[in-house]
Amino acid sequence: xxxxxxxxxxxxxxxxxxxxxxxxxxxxxxxxxxxxxxxxxxxxxxxxxxxxxxxxxxxxxxxxxxxxxxxxxxxxxxxxxxxxxxxxxxxxxxxxxxxxxxxxxxxxxxxxxxxxxxxxxxxxxxxxxxxxxxxxxxxxxxxxxxxxxxxxxxxxxxxxxxxxxxxxxxxxxxxxxxxxxxxxxxxxxxxxxxxxxxxxxxxxxxxxxxxxxxxxxxxxxxxxxxxxxxxxxxxxxxxxxxxxxxxxxxxx
Numbered sequence: 001x002x003x004x005x006x007x008x009x010x011x012x013x014x015x016x017x018x019x020x021x022x023x024x025x026x027x028x029x030x031x032x033x034x035x036x037x038x039x040x041x042x043x044x045x046x047x048x049x050x051x052x053x054x055x056x057x058x059x060x061x062x063x064x065x066x067x068x069x070x071x072x073x074x075x076x077x078x079x080x081x082x083x084x085x086x087x088x089x090x091x092x093x094x095x096x097x098x099x100x101x102x103x104x105x106x107x108x109x110x111x112x113x114x115x116x117x118x119x120x121x122x123x124x125x126x127x128x129x130x131x132x133x134x135x136x137x138x139x140x141x142x143x144x145x146x147x148x149x150x151x152x153x154x155x156x157x158x159x160x161x162x163x164x165x166x167x168x169x170x171x172x173x174x175x176x177x178x179x180x181x182x183x184x185x186x187x188x189x190x191x192x193x194x195x196x197x198x199x200x201x202x203x204x205x206x207x208x209x210x211x212x213x214x215x216x217x218x219x220x221x222x223x224x225x226x227x228x229x230x231x232x233x234x235x236x237x238x239x240x241x242x243x244x245x246x247x248x249x250x251x252x
Contacts, residue, residue: 024069025061028080028234037084037230038106046093046107051155052124060159063140067163071181077236079180082199083166085227086176086206087124089219092226096218102225110152122151125162125206136161139168173250176202182239193248198241199227208249215245 029037034054042049061067068080088105095101106124114120121128127136130145137144140160144150150157169175174184179201186195194213195201203223204212211219220243231238 024076025067025080026058028068028076029057029084033233037233038088040093040100040104041106043093043104043107046104047112048091048107048109051109051152051158052106053155056155057159059156060163063160064163064167067167067177070177074236075181077234078231078239079177081227081230081234081236081238082176082180082202083163084230085199085223086202087162088226088230089223090121090126090206091124092222094222096222101222102229105226109158118148122148123158123161125165127151127161127165132165135168135170136164139164171250173205174201176205179205193252195244195247195250196241198239199224200241200244200247204244204247204249208244208247209251212244212247212249213252216243217245220244 031054034057038052040046041052068076068083070076070079084105088102091106091108092104093107094104110122111120111126116129119128119130119133127133133144133148133151140157142150142157142160144157144161151161152158166176169178172189178184179197180199182197184197184201186197190196195204200212200220203220207219211217224242227242228238
């Protein structure tokens with residue numbers, strides 16, 4: 001009987017620890033915070049209206065225990081602000097210069113004009129290319145090579161691909177998560193290329209070939225605007241090095 005009690009207690013502890021990870025995200029990004037961050041995601045003008053539900057986000061986040069649960073309270077807030085800052089830009093329906101420019105995240109779930117069909121940009125991170133679909137699908141246990149449309153059809157799968165990309169280092173690029181949590185140490189090559197810790201390197205990881213090393217540009221400004229708004233909402237600071245204007249991209 002005592003052994004059964006010990007086993008039961010251990011099981012309850014394991015369940016509690018697993019639940020704490022999911023609750024960690026949900027305790028910061030509550031339903032009301034999510035709605036306030038993304039006030040137009042269900043606007044009838046948005047092609048993704050009704051798709052990016054809070055429940056889908058929380059369900060997907062639970063599959064990645066480190067996401068939004070690691071480090072100090074400020075670390076957690078800053079990582080989540082950075083994640084939503086980048087993904088809001090990727091899916092934005094905002095108008096440059098408008099008063100509500102940074103209130104239109106999660107308006108789109110796939111590219112309007114596909115650039116690399118059938119593996120065009122889809123989901124919060126705009127997952128692109130067969131290799132990324134293969135790697136993401138393998139990681140989350142879904143065949144996305146033969147079913148790429150799932151990323152724009154199943155919101156949990158969609159969020160999982162974004163969080164997979166966020167938490168996974170590829171090639172000479174660190175993971176977005178490691179940069180957000182200040183766990184990335186630049187190599188000599190990074191330093192020579194002007195790549196320094198901060199939000200700007202995350203932009204470089206995601207779209208450096210298009211946006212980095214080209215001076216000030218509207219895409220960088222948009223990413224920074226979303227991030228700054230979310231940091232303010234979550235009550236944390238943005239840190240330094242927010243842009244990648246003078247950084248060489250990782251492929252250089």
